[in-house]
Amino acid sequence: MDPMEKTKVALIGLGTVGAGVARLLLDHGDRTARHAGRVLWLEKAVVRDLKKARGCQLPEGVLTDRLEDVIDDPEIKVVCQLIGGIEPARSIMLRLLEAGKDVVTANKALMAEHGPELCDAARELGRSIAFEASVAGGVPIIANLSTCLSANQVESLAGILNGTSNFILTKMHADGVPYSEVVAEAQRLGYAEADPAMDVDGSDAAQKLAILAHLAFGARVDWKDIPRSGIDTLDLADVRYAREMGYTIKLLAVAELDRSEALELHVTPTLLRDGSPLAEVSGPYNAIRVVGDAVGPLFFHGQGAGQMPTASAVVADLVDTCVGRTAITFRSLELWSNRPARVSSADYADAEGRFYLRAMVDDHPGVLAKITAALGASEISIASVLQHEPKEKGAPVSLVIMTHTTTEGAAGRACAAIAALDCVRGEVVRLWVRD
Amino acid sequence: MDPMEKTKVALIGLGTVGAGVARLLLDHGDRTARHAGRVLWLEKAVVRDLKKARGCQLPEGVLTDRLEDVIDDPEIKVVCQLIGGIEPARSIMLRLLEAGKDVVTANKALMAEHGPELCDAARELGRSIAFEASVAGGVPIIANLSTCLSANQVESLAGILNGTSNFILTKMHADGVPYSEVVAEAQRLGYAEADPAMDVDGSDAAQKLAILAHLAFGARVDWKDIPRSGIDTLDLADVRYAREMGYTIKLLAVAELDRSEALELHVTPTLLRDGSPLAEVSGPYNAIRVVGDAVGPLFFHGQGAGQMPTASAVVADLVDTCVGRTAITFRSLELWSNRPARVSSADYADAEGRFYLRAMVDDHPGVLAKITAALGASEISIASVLQHEPKEKGAPVSLVIMTHTTTEGAAGRACAAIAALDCVRGEVVRLWVRD
Structure with missing residues (x-):
């Protein structure tokens, strides 16, 4: 390695993750130099407001509010685009690609919303986009799906991809505190945004799942078409x-x-058997279980967000891009590829699984018979039933039923039929179950 | 992708893993073609005995017993070297490199024993060696350490790297059956070799640990220098x-x-707290927990051996090598690199940890006082004590002590002092404890 050889890189955005990336480049340049065989030289960091306090010390001349300082410098080969949201992130990324830069990003929403446009532009321009940090933070799931599983047909992928939801659920389980209270605490601790809607309603996880489904299955799926429900309507009683x-x-x-090799996708609160690896993932951690037909089950677990885990993923992408690995990988990546989709989408109603059902029912004789008859009419058989004595005589009680394997459609029809019974109060709660 | 473009590859050895690799190449060539952007064409498979039955169907003209058919064919660019043991594996690998082939191998013993010679030869000849399958089978730990953690100083790595030992330990825990009986069963089931010595005495895990320590820490360590003990002397009582x-x-x-940034290495039976991810790794699975200073803890879990998981790793390496990623990665790999070591080795006696101690002691007054005095003399404090009533009056009893954090050296000295007490029968069992 010639220690003087260097590749100039730039950052767009110097928020939490950007400051973490700058620190890794400036304070630990020996690491990236060792892995890249050259110095990754932070030439520019573009921000909107030069006066804002930053979480890192930059050498003189690096900080700028002019995007042109990056766009017009042909020596800057690779740019980390670390601003969130859709615009101006989208336009900036296109300008960077057009200016001949390879791009590294952590912006999952941008990739999920505008992946086809951005990936097409990169391919046409002979450039690459690296996006490890956009899914599961520090867990290198993109790299593992893109390269390590190349001999496999991936059969299934199940992940805990939203740290905010997982933090909230962990607290609900541990402390027996309802959703609304835990959300407030999560916001105080910085684990939830002021408006956590995308995190807790399943949208964020669906965006990440769409990206993973492209890579693992060669699917072409828009995240908005993925059936999803969040934890924002989850009742502590069900926990x-x-x-x-x-x-x-x-x-x-x-x-x-x-069974027909169509791809079934969904994001939902799901009951996982205690002791199974995914059930044990706690707090802000993320985890993914992937099953390949050759390798069998693989399980990855790590921090799904946070400054330095995300910066670690960004810098690994930066090294891969500078040395040329990303260019090779990006060419064969099935991310909004212009090749035909390898799988069709399954009808969600046909999705097979076990379900947890809960209804508030009158404490009368014959109620269980009516409900089991409604399940039987949808050909759903019962694995277990849980009903406690009413707190006071005559009060309605919660009836909980775990089904054997059925379909989402059948479970939905049975729930509608049960809710329509005279002896049932309100809606029927329906959650997926996985062992 | 030009569907006609192809890279010719060859296999040396067509045992269990070799047959799995051949099946993936022949039956699922679409996968490798998709990831490589070209067809990986199995040109030759070299075996010693042409008449032996094989676990795969090869096209006519592929099977040969002449290594020269590979060596002398300049169109064969990449070769999977899948024969076990040291010789002739070593000589063949050197000949392949000298003939200008890039090599993929699953032979961990060869890498551990002759890594410096082989890696030097590959570097001098401008060739690469890929060896994902040599550690932890289908778990892509080599790729993750080599590329995904490039922004990190790895702080610790702890792994269950020997599937045979883990299968035996899982059975000992679940069925309460002693070591000797489980070994016999593992041999019947094919989870243990006829001579399982290297697996059960810690040597195999030490060879793998040496490879990982090079990659993760920039260490230069010979596996034979790694302090190790196996499960072959483990008493069911301690389980x-x-x-x-x-x-x-x-x-x-x-x-x-x-604390002084020296690298401490060991392979030993270790008590892990139930519920911790590594404690839950059962049967023939492997798992590795890596902590990086930026990314935090990462956990990888999957099948550590077996035909198709290992073949999956070999074929992923084959794709990486054919497309050029391996060449880039191999250049910066710290595997017996000619660059200076980044860490020195710590003295094992200084290694800090908690310990489980068990002694057979006389059931007399004052025994516990003597033993705690011996621990106190080595400045070891006690976290917990377990002693059951003797089965019959006057019979010796097992005294189990869990220590607070101390050093390996202090624990060893204390055990020697305890064993020398009149009231203690035989040696003192000493095992590491990790939370």
């Missing part, structure tokens, strides 16, 4: 019943080939 | 006491920076 039956509720993102 | 105290015993391979 308690799940625990009583030996399960933990997680917001699970699932992509799975069905 | 039972561990369980009683909420621990599971695993054969753990550890590489960790100490």
Whole structure:
């Protein structure tokens, strides 16, 4: 290695993750130099407001508010685009690609919303986009799906991809505190945004799942078409019943080939049997279980967000891009590829699984018979039933039923039929169950 | 992608893994073609005995017993060297490199024994060696350490790297059957070799740990210098006491920076607290927990051996090598690099940890006082004590002590002092404890 050889890089955006990336480049340049065989030289960091306090010390001349300082410098080969949201992130990324830069990004929403446009532009311009940090933070799931599983047909992928939801669920389980209270605490601790809607309603996990489904299955899926529900409507009662039956509720993102090799996708709160690896993932951690037909099950677990785990992923991408690995990998990546999709999408109603059902029912004779008849009419058989004595005589009680394997459609129809019974109060709660 | 473009590859050895690789190349060439952007064409498979039955169907003209058919064919660019043992594997690998082939191997013993010679030869000849399958089978730990953690100083690495030992330990815990009986069963089931010595005495795990320590820490360590003990001397009594105290015993391979940033390495049966990810790794699975200073803890879990998981790793390496990623990565790899070591080795006696101690002691007054005095003399404080009533009056009893953090050296001295006491029968059992 010639220690003088260097590749100039730039950052767009110097928020939490950007400051972490700058620190790794400036304070630990020996690491990146060792892996890249050259110095990754931080030439420019572009910010909107030069006067704002930053979480890192930059050498003189690096900080700028002029994007042109990067665009017009042909010696800057690789740029980390670390601003969030859709615009101006999208336009800036296109300008960077057009200016001949390879781009590294952590912006999952941008990739999920504008992946086809951005990837097409990069391919046409002979450039690359690296996006490891956009899914599961420090867990290198993109690299593992893109390269390490190349001999496999991936059969299924199930992940805990939203740290905010997982933090909230972990607290609900551990402390027996309802959703609304935990959200407030998560916001105080910085684990939830002021408006956590995208995190807790399943949208964020669906965006990440869409990206992973492209890479793992060669799917072409828009995240908005993925059936999803979040934890924002989860009742503490269901957390308690799940625990009583030996399960933990997680917001699970699932992509799975069905019997006809169509791809079934969904994001939902799911009961996972205690002791299974995904059930044990706690707090702000992320984890993904991938099953390949040759390698069998692989499990990855790590920090799904946070400054330095995300910066670690960004800098690994930066090294890969500078040495030329990303260019090779990006060419064969099935991310909004212009090649035809390798799988069709399954109908969600046909998705097979077990379900947890809970209804508030009158404490009368014959109620269980009516409900089991409604399940039987949808050909759903019962694995277990849980009903406690009413707190006071005559009060409605919660009836919890775990089904054997059925379909999402059948479970939905049965729930509608049960909710329509005279002896049932309100809607029927329906959650997925995975062992 | 031009569907006609192809890279010719060859296999040396067509045993279990070789047959799996051949099947992936022949039956699932679409996968490798998709990832490589070209067809990986199996041109030759070299075996010693043409008449032996094979676990795969090869096209006519592929099977040969002449190594020269590969060596002398300049169109064969990449060769999977899948024969075990040291010779002729070593000589063949050198000949392949000299003939201008890039090599993929699953032979961990060869890499551990002759890594310096082989890596030097590859570097001098401008060739690469890929060896993902040599450690942890289908778990892509080599790729993750080599590329995904490039922004990190790895602080510690702890792994269950020997599937045979883990299968045996899992059975000892689950069925309460002693080592000798489980070994016989493991041999019947094919989970243990006829001579399992290297697997069960810690040598195999030490060879793998040496490779990982090079990659993760820039160490230069010979596996034979790694302090190690195996499960072959493990008493079922200690498995039972561990369980009683909420621990599971695993054969753990550890590489960790100490306070002075020296690298401490060992392979030993270790008590892991139930519920911790490594404690839950069962049967023939492997797992590795790596802590990087930026990314935090990362956990990888998958099948550590077996035909198709290992073949999956070999074929992923083959793709990486054919497309040029391996060449880039191999240049910066710290595997017996000619660059100076980045860490020095710590003295094992200085290694800090908690210990499980068990002694057979006379059931007399004052015994515990003598033993705690011996521990106190080595400045070891006690975290917990377990002693059951003797089965019959006057019979010696097992005294189990869990220490607070101390050093390996102090624990060893204390054990020697305890063993020398009149009231103690035989040696003192000493095992590492990790939370």
